[in-house]
Amino acid sequence: MNLYQPNLVTISDVIDETPDTRTLRLTFQDPQLAAGFDFKAGQFGEYSAFGAGESTFCIASSPTRKDSIECTFKAVGKATRAMRELGAGDTMGFRGPYGNHFPVDRMEKASVVFVAGGIGLAPVRCVIWNVLDTREAFEDVTIVYGARSVSDLVYKRELAEWAARPDVKLWQTVDPGGEAPDWKGEIGFVPAIVEKAAPSAKNAFAVVCGPPVMIKYTLPVLEKLGFADDRVYTTLENRMKCGIGKCGRCNVGPVYVCKDGPVFTARELAALPQEY
Amino acid sequence: MIAKTITAEELGALVADLVSAGTRVIAPARAADGKVDYRAITRFEEAAIGAELPRRSLKEFFLPPTEPLFSWHQGKGDVTVKPVAVSFPPHVVLGARPCDAAAVEILDRVMGWDYRDELWFGRREATTIVSVACPGVDGSCFCTATGGGPDSKRGSDLMMVPVDGGYLVEAVTPKGQAFVGAHAARFVDAADAGTTAAAEAFRTGVRSRVAEHLTLSLPALRRWLEGSFDHELWRAIVLRCHGCGACASVCPTCHCFDIVDEPEGVRAGTRRRNWDTCQTARFTVHASGHNPRADQNARFRQRVLHKFSIYPGRFGEVLCTGCGRCARACPGGMDLPEVLKTITALVGTGASREAAV
Numbered sequence: 001m002n003l004y005q006p007n008l009v010t011i012s013d014v015i016d017e018t019p020d021t022r023t024l025r026l027t028f029q030d031p032q033l034a035a036g037f038d039f040k041a042g043q044f045g046e047y048s049a050f051g052a053g054e055s056t057f058c059i060a061s062s063p064t065r066k067d068s069i070e071c072t073f074k075a076v077g078k079a080t081r082a083m084r085e086l087g088a089g090d091t092m093g094f095r096g097p098y099g100n101h102f103p104v105d106r107m108e109k110a111s112v113v114f115v116a117g118g119i120g121l122a123p124v125r126c127v128i129w130n131v132l133d134t135r136e137a138f139e140d141v142t143i144v145y146g147a148r149s150v151s152d153l154v155y156k157r158e159l160a161e162w163a164a165r166p167d168v169k170l171w172q173t174v175d176p177g178g179e180a181p182d183w184k185g186e187i188g189f190v191p192a193i194v195e196k197a198a199p200s201a202k203n204a205f206a207v208v209c210g211p212p213v214m215i216k217y218t219l220p221v222l223e224k225l226g227f228a229d230d231r232v233y234t235t236l237e238n239r240m241k242c243g244i245g246k247c248g249r250c251n252v253g254p255v256y257v258c259k260d261g262p263v264f265t266a267r268e269l270a271a272l273p274q275e276y
Numbered sequence: 277m278i279a280k281t282i283t284a285e286e287l288g289a290l291v292a293d294l295v296s297a298g299t300r301v302i303a304p305a306r307a308a309d310g311k312v313d314y315r316a317i318t319r320f321e322e323a324a325i326g327a328e329l330p331r332r333s334l335k336e337f338f339l340p341p342t343e344p345l346f347s348w349h350q351g352k353g354d355v356t357v358k359p360v361a362v363s364f365p366p367h368v369v370l371g372a373r374p375c376d377a378a379a380v381e382i383l384d385r386v387m388g389w390d391y392r393d394e395l396w397f398g399r400r401e402a403t404t405i406v407s408v409a410c411p412g413v414d415g416s417c418f419c420t421a422t423g424g425g426p427d428s429k430r431g432s433d434l435m436m437v438p439v440d441g442g443y444l445v446e447a448v449t450p451k452g453q454a455f456v457g458a459h460a461a462r463f464v465d466a467a468d469a470g471t472t473a474a475a476e477a478f479r480t481g482v483r484s485r486v487a488e489h490l491t492l493s494l495p496a497l498r499r500w501l502e503g504s505f506d507h508e509l510w511r512a513i514v515l516r517c518h519g520c521g522a523c524a525s526v527c528p529t530c531h532c533f534d535i536v537d538e539p540e541g542v543r544a545g546t547r548r549r550n551w552d553t554c555q556t557a558r559f560t561v562h563a564s565g566h567n568p569r570a571d572q573n574a575r576f577r578q579r580v581l582h583k584f585s586i587y588p589g590r591f592g593e594v595l596c597t598g599c600g601r602c603a604r605a606c607p608g609g610m611d612l613p614e615v616l617k618t619i620t621a622l623v624g625t626g627a628s629r630e631a632a633v
Contacts, residue, residue, distance in 0.1 A: 001359045002394045004345040004535065004549065008355060050348045050355055051545050053537040055563075077563040091355040212566075238568065239560050241535045241552075244391040248532035248554060251582065252568070253505075254589050259390065273505050275560075275568040275578075 003244060006048055006093030007033055012068055014088055017154040021119055022084060023060065023072040026094060039063050041104050041130045042123060042235055042263045045096025046243050047071055052082030056240040058262070059097060060122040062129030069094070072122040072154060098243040099262050102127045102207060102233055111140035113199040113227075115218055117190050117210025118147050121154050123235045123262075124209045128162075135167055142199040144171040146190040146214075149178030171197045191217035194225075201226030208234045208266075219266050232266040236276050252276050280456060280463040281471060283442040287370075288320035290462045294368055295319075302337060303370040304330045314369070314376075325371035326438055329413045333528030333599065334369060334376040338383070338399045342550045345395075345535070350543040362394040364402035368455075372407040374428045374435075375419050375599040379528030380405070381431035385591035386531060395549075404455050407432035408443070409475075412482045416600030418490040418613045424597050426486055427479040437475040444475040490613050492620060494584070494594055500623045501585040505577070509622070513615055514576045516608035521553035523602035523610065529583070529595045532559070554578050580615065 013025035028034040039059055048054040055077065061070035075084040086092065104127060112131055116124040131138050143162060147153045153172065162170045172185035173193045186193050190210065206227050208218055215234060222232050238250040238257040250257035253273045264272075282290070294301050295318050303323040304312045314330045314337070317323055349356045369377075380400070387396040410419075410426035419425055429435045433452035436443035445463060447453040456463055524530035534552040539545040552559060555575050561567040569575050587595035596612075603611040 002345065002362050003391055004547070005357060005359055008357065048537075048547075050350060051537050051539045053547070054535060074563075080563065089353055091350075091353070093355075093357075237562070239562055241533065245389060246386060246391070246393060246531070247534070247552070248582070249552075249559060251554075251578070251586065254586055256590075275574065 004095070004242070006046065006054075006095045009069075009092050009094045011086055011088050011090050011092060017072060017156070018152050021072060021074050021152075021154055023070055023155075024083070024086075024092075025061075025068045025070050026092065027068045028094075029091070037066070037069070039069075039097035040101035041127045042101040043097035043099050044243070044258075044262055045069075045071070045094050045098065046240075047073075047079075047083065048093035049079055049082035049086060050091075050093060052079045054093070054095075054241070055079035055083070056237075056243065058123035058126060058235065060126055062126050062133060064130055064133035072119060074119060095243065099258055100260065102130075102235075102263050104130050107131070107205045108137045109203075110138065111142070111200065111202075111204040112138055113194075113204055113206040113222075114141075114143045114145075115190060115194055115206060115208045115210070115222075116143075116145045117214040118152060119154060120210035120214070121145055122209075124207055125155055125158070127207050132162075132165075132168070139203065140169070140199070141167065142169045142171070142197060144173070144190060144194050144197055146173035146175070146186075146188075146193060146210075147178070148175045150174055150180040150183055152178070169197070169199075189217070190214050191221050194218055194221045198225060201228075201231075204231070206232040208232060222266075229267040229270065230265045233263055234266065234269065235262045236264060236269075237262070238276055279472070280445045280447075280465060281439065281442055282436075282445050282463050286462040286464075287442065290459055291317070291320040291323070291370065293459060293462070299366045299368055301368050301370055302334075304373075314372075317370075323371060326408050326411060329373060329410075329599065329601070330376075331601075332526055333601065334372055334380055334405075335383075335528050335531070337367070337369070337403070338380055338396055339531060339533070339549075339551070342548050343395065345547045345549055347540075347546040348544065360395075362398045364398050367399075367403040369403060369405045371436075372405050372432065373410050373599070374407050374426060374430070374432065375410070375424060375597040376528050377405050377407045377431035378419075378424050378428055378597045379431065379599075382529055382591075382593055382595060382597070383531055385593070386587075389591070404433045404451055405431060406434040406436060406452075406455075409435065409437040409479055410482060411438075411478075412485050413600065414604075415489055416603040416611075416613060417486050417598065418492075418600060418616075419598035420483060420487040421490040421492040421613075421616070422594055422596050422598040423494065426482040437478055439471050439474050439478075444471055490598075490617060492616055493623070494588070496623045497616065497619060498585050498588055500619055501581055504622075507622075509618065510573045510577045513610075513618070514573045517555075517572050517576050517606075517610050518608050519555050519557065519572050519575060520607065521555040522605045522607065523579070523612070524553035524555055525551065526601040526605045528597055528599055528601070530579075554582070576610075580612075584616075 008029040009026040015023040046054040075081045241247040245259040387393040583595040
């Protein structure tokens with residue numbers, strides 16, 4: 001077995017998040033791995049449907065929940081379309097965990113602000129559950145999440161759960177025109193809602209993930225709120241193949257996203273050329 | 277270090293010894309079209325050692341253009357995966373060019389950092405590289421500018437220098453010493469002073485000729501590259517580039533690859549690693565359609581940056597051995613040594629980001 005040979009996993013559950021976004025819950029077939037697999041929030045893996053190849057996603061579940069791992073994806077390419085054809089009980093391949101991670105340890109005893117857009121909630125959700133499962137170690141928890149429309153919001157059952165928790169401040173928003181008649185959340189783009197929510201930057205960290213345009217306009221808002229750029233974290237989505245610093249694909253400036261990332265601070269991101 | 281000599285006849289006999297013992301011998305040899313390629317030989321007479329530079333480098337013997345990573349078979353609801361072997365039968369490369377041998381050692385860095393690529397190192401361990409000092413090829417050679425040389429021992433287990441009637445042989449690594457020990461009868465002990473002097477004259481002669489083609493300050497080049505991401509040069513020089521990737525294909529150090537599934541029927545298949553190149557648009561395009569390197573300027577810049585800034589930054593050495601194959605192979609006339617010369621001129625005038633438009 002070489003580095004590129006995946007571990008076999010069984011799809012134990014299929015959850016349709018939106019009409020085009022699906023979550024798969026995966027359990028390792030090797031009992032030793034099923035018992036011993038460990039990772040950190042923000043790490044990624046190479047998931048494969050045999051015959052269609054591999055696709056790179058973060059592990060969307062929290063390391064505090066060890067019985068299985070989850071990935072959330074849209075069927076847009078060859079591998080993801082093939083993964084969408086699979087169902088519960090089917091076998092997939094998984095290599096990982098790879099890359100660095102969100103410094104959850106560093107965030108302890110501090111407040112955490114999560115900002116996500118669309119399917120960008122997947123890597124953020126991993127950190128959210130990591131924090132909520134050890135809630136007493138953290139101060140305030142604020143989540144600002146938005147999507148184009150109500151039907152594009154992912155993890156709806158968990159949004160309801162977070163909304164109901166007194167120890168979480170959840171702001172949900174949809175783009176103007178994306179609301180439904182019974183929508184009770186905000187209407188507006190994520191950066192504007194972050195500004196409206198105005199979470200305190202005092203002893204706080206921010207975790208941001210979403211479409212590039214959302215990140216572009218959210219970072220200045222966070223800066224205005226007083227977040228230092230080395231306390232704002234995001235995760236880069238670059239095309240990858242090997243995931244282990246060999247194949248050269250995810251190279252941005254001096255950085256191998258798969259090895260030095262995928263998690264970067266806003267400060268680190270600002271130093272990179274615009275090739276992501 | 278052991279210095280020995282070997283006659284052409286004994287070298288031929290050595291090849292016969294190796295082949296009969298089951299060792300695969302790779303040497304530069306003429307193809308049907310008269311051009312020289314590295315390929316497996318069974319008789320020494322097939323070899324064209326020290327002739328023109330082989331068309332392709334040694335890379336394919338360590339990182340094949342396509343290789344299986346594993347195969348799978350889909351049963352009812354389950355999948356069986358069959359691994360590939362990561363140990364390989366013995367190989368000897370006879371007559372490697374120093375630029376090609378050095379490239380293999382340079383690539384050990386990326387193949388071994390943190391995650392060790394078993395397929396690469398399996399082949400490395402199974403292979404003994406016997407290089408021959410290069411007589412020089414043409415004006416596209418610039419090995420001396422990259423820190424190597426036509427007589428550089430880097431990456432070689434043994435180095436041969438042509439002398440009258442045969443070769444002066446030096447064991448460079450313990451593997452090379454063991455090789456000489458295992459075939460001791462084919463070598464003659466300690467070269468005489470005249471032979472050593474002739475070998476030395478050959479080496480210095482070629483070295484000074486190649487050095488005339490291009491001289492680089494690698495640190496200054498790297499500094500310029502790191503400050504000139506938006507320099508107009510990238511737009512100007514890339515007009516002739518078709519983005520075909522021929523440069524990467526013939527390059528001894530370009531190592532980017534793709535991983536793809538090849539179905540064999542409905543229920544089985546092989547996942548393969550195939551050579552790929554940052555020179556094509558598809559290399560970086562996201563599933564969303566967004567392409568971080570959307571134009572050829574950015575893609576050519578990436579190739580130069582990876583070789584002379586990113587790789588040295590990460591691994592302490594440039595990802596280029598100055599073999600000149602990219603310049604010779606390019607159908608559009610892109611010429612890396614010329615580009616480096618142009619940049620060196622810009623470095624000389626102190627033109628960096630300030631000169632960018």
